[in-house]
Amino acid sequence: MPNTVGRVAGKVAFITGAARGQGREHAIRLAEEGADIIAVDVCGEIDGVPYPGATEADLDETAALVEKLDRRIVTAKADVRDVEELGKALQQGIDELGRPDIVVANAGISGSPAPAAMIEEAAWRTMLDINITGVWHTVKVAVPHMSDGRGGSIILVSSMLGLRGGGYMAHYASAKHAVVGLMNSLANELAPQWIRVNSIHPGNILTPMIDNDQFRHTLRPDLPEPTMADAGEIIGHFHLLPVPYFEARAVSNAVLFLASDEAKYITGAALPIDAGATAKF
Secondary structure (H helix, E strand, O other): OOOOOOOOOOOEEEEEOOOOHHHHHHHHHHHHOOOEEEEEEOOOOOOOOOOOOOOHHHHHHHHHHHHOOOOOEEEEEOOOOOHHHHHHHHHHHHHHHOOOOEEEEOOOOOOOOOOHHHOOHHHHHHHHHHHHHHHHHHHHHHHHHHOOOOOEEEEEEOOHHHOOOOOOOHHHHHHHHHHHHHHHHHHHHHHHHOEEEEEEEEOOEOOOOOOOHHHHHHHOOOOOOOOHHHHHHHHHHHOOOOOOOEOHHHHHHHHHHHHOHHHOOOOOOEEEEOOOHHHOO
16 A cells, blocks of 8 residues: 555645656655656747746656656646647546545746847747646635645745846736745635645746756856856855756755645645745845
8 A cells, every 4th residue: 555654644635747857856756755647748848938848758757757656647748838638638537536625726828038029929828828827726716626625735836036026027017926926815715725836936946947058048148158156156146045057956855845745735826936036036
């Protein structure tokens, strides 16, 4: 029998963008503490995104890592922009594992920096379609399965740029700010059903979203082949704590806390995990 000792023992977590990066780490961390996982990812390239997309092999690796922890996992390829496809993926997981107790709306993209007036129409639409409409779709398909009196925890992944502006990233910051408005609205709507809704706001996390050629060259155009250490000399100035970037596990620990009964009375909160970036003057 699977091990059921842990802070989210016996619960089912529905995670989008789970093939790699933060989504994979959320799946692993929750599985370590007893949850079974419904893991969804688009597993493909997205037009206008300046770094490679996740693959089906990445999602398979997430599944293997969860199974090594003696937990069950159901994976599906789905695009959060397609609410019907996403709903079918969730139903596939529910049929095998049961209704979701935890929802982590993690799927998101970054984009190429540009002045707000120069952002292409297609880039703007894609950013909002994934980073806010996709979050709404995730909640939209999950909440009907959670409205049975047993409650649950919904965690919306925003960004430190969801709490402060970001020059040359207006499309990204706008979408991530919108996540906070959605979170506050949902927290008010769903509280009578004991469904808690919070948002998290990661800083510079070392995942493919920032660890890619385009990002490194944007920050260090003075170098022919910049490394993440080179890029860190720039992005480290955003933080209060003396660290340029940090690991996804730091964010997953916050996800675990908000998903667990330790956060039983926390809803409507926007939690930064950003080394002090949003507090910096």
